[in-house]
Amino acid sequence: xxxxxxxxxxxxxxxxxxxxxxxxxxxxxxxxxxxxxxxxxxxxxxxxxxxxxxxxxxxxxxxxxxxxxxxxxxxxxxxxxxxxxxxxxxxxxxxxxxxxxxxxxxxxxxxxxxxxxxxxxxxxxxxxxxxxxxxxxxxxxxxxxxxxxxxxxxxxxxxxxxxxxxxxxxxxxxxxxxxxxxxxxxxxxxxxxxxxxxxxxxxxxxxxxxxxxxxxxxx
Numbered sequence: 001x002x003x004x005x006x007x008x009x010x011x012x013x014x015x016x017x018x019x020x021x022x023x024x025x026x027x028x029x030x031x032x033x034x035x036x037x038x039x040x041x042x043x044x045x046x047x048x049x050x051x052x053x054x055x056x057x058x059x060x061x062x063x064x065x066x067x068x069x070x071x072x073x074x075x076x077x078x079x080x081x082x083x084x085x086x087x088x089x090x091x092x093x094x095x096x097x098x099x100x101x102x103x104x105x106x107x108x109x110x111x112x113x114x115x116x117x118x119x120x121x122x123x124x125x126x127x128x129x130x131x132x133x134x135x136x137x138x139x140x141x142x143x144x145x146x147x148x149x150x151x152x153x154x155x156x157x158x159x160x161x162x163x164x165x166x167x168x169x170x171x172x173x174x175x176x177x178x179x180x181x182x183x184x185x186x187x188x189x190x191x192x193x194x195x196x197x198x199x200x201x202x203x204x205x206x207x208x209x210x211x212x213x214x215x216x217x218x219x
Contacts, residue, residue: 001194003213004035009197011060011089011182011205013040015157021048028053030210037203038089043082050086060089060124063114066158068093068126072110079117089122090114091182091205093156096128099136104143111147124151124182124203130161137167141174151203155185162186165199172200190216 012031014023024045031039038058041049046061053059063078064070070078072095079090092114098107115123125144129137144152152171154163162185171181183196184205193209 001197003190006190006193006197006204007034007036007210007213009202009204010036010193010209011038011040011184011203012036012210013157013184013205013207015040015042015062015065017042019045021045024049025052028057032056034210034213036210040089040091040205043078043085043087046082046085046087058088059086060091060122061087062126062156063090063092064095065091065093065126066156068095068128069097070095072106072113075110076113076117079114079123080119083117083119083121087121089124090118091124091126091153093126093128094140096131099127099132099140104139107140107143108147111144111149115148122150123148124153125149126153126156126184128156128159129154129164129167130159134170137170138174141171145175145177145179149179151180151182153182153184153203153205155205157185157205159185163196165195168196168199168201 014027038060040060043061049059061082064075127140154167163183180202182203183201187206
């Protein structure tokens with residue numbers, strides 16, 4: 001796979017709590033230069049980033065991040081605010097406690113309320129796979145696939161582990177509808193990125209791949 005094709009699937013990410021405006025602008029500059037799918041940034045910076053990139057790059061932000069235990073109403077309000085500020089894509093964290101409680105209808109309702117607040121924008125649902133049992137991974141894949149969300153996403157990158165190849169395989173095996181897959185967290189190499197895509201991921205959430213591509217491919 002050509003490096004430019006890999007980069008076109010990358011959500012170029014900076015979610016560190018101490019991120020600065022200058023760093024966000026640098027992230028946006030690199031995303032535009034290297035043709036990534038989007039930049040994924042904290043909600044506070046969406047307004048500034050939208051003005052900075054204008055229509056040259058898609059802006060993604062995070063909702064209920066990273067813990068996911070906000071109420072559904074708060075998550076929907078966050079999503080609506082992000083859209084108003086210029087976000088093109090929303091990555092929301094589900095309430096992971098509801099998974100452990102097996103409250104599948106509440107999870108479905110939460111996803112639906114956030115999707116409605118997105119006003120037609122792309123919604124990716126973060127399920128934090130490293131915390132799930134094998135049975136929970138399958139069930140939450142089915143729940144997200146039956147919801148109006150556009151993507152199921154492995155990880156926040158702020159828990160015990162990030163994406164694994166097995167996570168993406170489980171997603172791909174249990175998706176029956178049109179839900180796409182985003183692998184995120186701990187993608188350390190171009191080879192890993194290529195394998196995630198080959199296994200069925202459509203997006204890669206990573207802060208590293210653009211930098212690695214610069215070094216290894218002298219872009």
